[in-house]
Amino acid sequence: MDWGGINPVILIATLMASAVPILLAALGETVVERAGVLNLGVEGMMVIGALGGFIVAVQTGSPVVGFIGGAVCGAALSLIFALLTQVFLANQVATGLALTLFGLGVSSLGGQGYNGVKPPPTGKLFPQALADLPVVGPIVFGHDWVVYFSIAMTAVLWWVLKATRVGLIIRAVGESHEAAHALGYKVNRIRLMCIAFGGAMAGMGGAYVSLARVPQWVDGITAGAGWIALAIVVFASWKPWRVLIGAYLFGGITVLQLNLQVAGSGIPVEYLSMAPYLITILVLVIISAGRKANGAPASLGQNFHASR
Amino acid sequence: MTRPELLRVEGITKAYPGVVANSDVSFSIGEGEIHALLGENGAGKSTMVKMIYGLVRPDSGTMTLRGAPYQPAKPAEARRSGVAMVFQHFSLFEALNVAENVALGMENPPAMRELAARIRAVSEEYGLPLDPSRMVGDLSAGERQRVEIIRCLLQDPKLLIMDEPTSVLTPQEVEILFRTLRQLAREGTAILYISHKLEEIRSLCDEATILRRGKVVATCTPRDRTAREMAELMVGQALKTPERRMGAKSEVALGVSDLSLESPIPFGTSLKGVSFTVAKGEVLGIAGVAGNGQDELLLALSGELKAAPDRVRVAGQPVGDCGPVERRRAGLVAAPEDRYGHAAAPDMSLVENAFLTAGVRKGLTRNGFVDWAGTRKFAEEIIAAYDVRTPGPDVAARALSGGNLQKFLMGRELMQGAQVIVINQPTWGVDAAAAASIRQSILDRAGEGAAVVVISQDLDELLEVADSFAVLNEGRLTKPRPTEGLTMDEIGLMMGGAHGMEVAHHV
Numbered sequence: 001m002d003w004g005g006i007n008p009v010i011l012i013a014t015l016m017a018s019a020v021p022i023l024l025a026a027l028g029e030t031v032v033e034r035a036g037v038l039n040l041g042v043e044g045m046m047v048i049g050a051l052g053g054f055i056v057a058v059q060t061g062s063p064v065v066g067f068i069g070g071a072v073c074g075a076a077l078s079l080i081f082a083l084l085t086q087v088f089l090a091n092q093v094a095t096g097l098a099l100t101l102f103g104l105g106v107s108s109l110g111g112q113g114y115n116g117v118k119p120p121p122t123g124k125l126f127p128q129a130l131a132d133l134p135v136v137g138p139i140v141f142g143h144d145w146v147v148y149f150s151i152a153m154t155a156v157l158w159w160v161l162k163a164t165r166v167g168l169i170i171r172a173v174g175e176s177h178e179a180a181h182a183l184g185y186k187v188n189r190i191r192l193m194c195i196a197f198g199g200a201m202a203g204m205g206g207a208y209v210s211l212a213r214v215p216q217w218v219d220g221i222t223a224g225a226g227w228i229a230l231a232i233v234v235f236a237s238w239k240p241w242r243v244l245i246g247a248y249l250f251g252g253i254t255v256l257q258l259n260l261q262v263a264g265s266g267i268p269v270e271y272l273s274m275a276p277y278l279i280t281i282l283v284l285v286i287i288s289a290g291r292k293a294n295g296a297p298a299s300l301g302q303n304f305h306a307s308r
Numbered sequence: 309m310t311r312p313e314l315l316r317v318e319g320i321t322k323a324y325p326g327v328v329a330n331s332d333v334s335f336s337i338g339e340g341e342i343h344a345l346l347g348e349n350g351a352g353k354s355t356m357v358k359m360i361y362g363l364v365r366p367d368s369g370t371m372t373l374r375g376a377p378y379q380p381a382k383p384a385e386a387r388r389s390g391v392a393m394v395f396q397h398f399s400l401f402e403a404l405n406v407a408e409n410v411a412l413g414m415e416n417p418p419a420m421r422e423l424a425a426r427i428r429a430v431s432e433e434y435g436l437p438l439d440p441s442r443m444v445g446d447l448s449a450g451e452r453q454r455v456e457i458i459r460c461l462l463q464d465p466k467l468l469i470m471d472e473p474t475s476v477l478t479p480q481e482v483e484i485l486f487r488t489l490r491q492l493a494r495e496g497t498a499i500l501y502i503s504h505k506l507e508e509i510r511s512l513c514d515e516a517t518i519l520r521r522g523k524v525v526a527t528c529t530p531r532d533r534t535a536r537e538m539a540e541l542m543v544g545q546a547l548k549t550p551e552r553r554m555g556a557k558s559e560v561a562l563g564v565s566d567l568s569l570e571s572p573i574p575f576g577t578s579l580k581g582v583s584f585t586v587a588k589g590e591v592l593g594i595a596g597v598a599g600n601g602q603d604e605l606l607l608a609l610s611g612e613l614k615a616a617p618d619r620v621r622v623a624g625q626p627v628g629d630c631g632p633v634e635r636r637r638a639g640l641v642a643a644p645e646d647r648y649g650h651a652a653a654p655d656m657s658l659v660e661n662a663f664l665t666a667g668v669r670k671g672l673t674r675n676g677f678v679d680w681a682g683t684r685k686f687a688e689e690i691i692a693a694y695d696v697r698t699p700g701p702d703v704a705a706r707a708l709s710g711g712n713l714q715k716f717l718m719g720r721e722l723m724q725g726a727q728v729i730v731i732n733q734p735t736w737g738v739d740a741a742a743a744a745s746i747r748q749s750i751l752d753r754a755g756e757g758a759a760v761v762v763i764s765q766d767l768d769e770l771l772e773v774a775d776s777f778a779v780l781n782e783g784r785l786t787k788p789r790p791t792e793g794l795t796m797d798e799i800g801l802m803m804g805g806a807h808g809m810e811v812a813h814h815v
Binding site: 163165168169171172175176179180182183184185295297298 | 362363383384400403404411412574
């Protein structure tokens, strides 16, 4: 069942894993932006999470603890952003960009001496017998727990944002911070918690790169995944399921173009390499086009100061 | 009639850096009483009610609710004690639906489906029809207010605070609101009613507390006083009514024909076939409830929105496809409503702001360079002529109070010697004395032969300055009519009546 040397079952199974870092980071950023905060530091939080998760996993020997460590590191870095933008009311765009540069620098420094070290492997969740089933085996049962976790988080966030009071408050704060304040909600505190959540998700996404995808530490290991996560959030109209579609699309085309390169297709490598970015954005633009209100939170990127 | 006391406020003082918002304020409200809190902008009304609602903490003083000490640390506590508030602005979320908006203002909202049913029930009981699943962004101003009122009513309040509730309603809607409020009062809910509209207070309220500069200057029974007496108590001086000097009416200075434009504003209102003319020396007043196309009309007239050339004509010359700068050159200046960010660049000095719109008409550039000396002189002229209270022309626009900045901005447009002047909300948030002087200068410019379009939601203001009167309703403009002889009823009908409201039909 191969198409030009590419097995579709393997392709789907691989894309689900390769999309995990972007999916986790983009889900976190979705919550942050729904609360009205634009944190452009996703790449920085991911790379810090990648390093933090890697070090913790190597030191403790447990990949699960490593993922938690990655989440904690990402959240810790995001709290710098929260402090600057929510307390000192610094500009969110500039602070986010600085956060990315800072995260890349710090991870490069802290990663000295971890090059070439092998992390403890993250095992599959289901027994090999199930994963050996034809077709459904690799796709449904062939993954580590983080893949299932990322899908579960998509569902959870969709439900939380749509149907729960917490989600309603987050959306309200992102929609009009003045109105939320007038009703007595602590705008900056809610935003701070959302930023920390976004940082944790990005950190965990980063940890997945260094612990499961690559798996080792090299400088700048996230290689722009944070930026594509940011783009996916916008083009997915801030909706969790569309974020999943976007992340899988990107992951799928990335895997496909690698396979095509290996299979020796006639298309030049440069075009194949740019394909995931182009096609993902194109498809998401088409999905989100046509409607006037594309769902952007009305207070996105604006700082709130309770002056009255 | 004596009522059992519900809320007593004693010696409340609240100071902000630089201003004392409330100083030793005391009053009390009985159960089922409609109590007015009356005062000008900046008199401390809003700060006072924010303290009762727990948004702001008083520096000193005490409050008692039904005999028990009452000091809410946050609105949630106030709501638990039975105090609810309908805000003037800023408390609805446009991208959320009615039920979600209501849920956000409640302590323990029921499940959405049940809440929707309760919203329907309450809205029918009080004659305020409302569909819980509609987006608030698509509702009219009157309907939005119903959302707020219903949000409060669902919590069974003992005290309902209403902050300037009628500024966004048509006269008919006001009448229906008042019936709802009287019904609530009969049922035992006390209402604290904040306003500066005296006739309303006279017809609705049982008692009134009048604030001036943060202090209580009088307590009275509004029915026993004239509006003028209360106005003078509120302002602290005798009021001057602007006098009109009729200019000779002659040829048409501004003509707009069949102007239809998509709104560029999210949830905005598109203009549909707007036509009118304004002659030299004439003031056209355009009324309408906020959000019926006022902002769009200003954009279309100022040149920020372009149309086909012959849709807008200044002195017979087509300018429909010209931008703001070319229209200024042709003799049309415009003053938008939003002072901070649209009419003025808040962080730039008054001199720089003066240049921004007057540069073209006052010839303030030389060989592409700004003539700063000339610009400063112009800014100083405005400050002197319009009594703008500022340390000097170099302070940032943001540093001026709303009223002072408004005077400066009005002066900037009115002193450019333009043939056509378009103003949206000339006296919004300006105190009575300054408002009177702004209106006077509008009339003076008209007397000198300028054609003026005043867009405003304040009907009294329009009736005072306008020669002819039209209403914007859902992006359509009614045919302008002479102001003389218009009655409030006719105006209300022009404004679209009551937008489907019914009178409360339960006893």
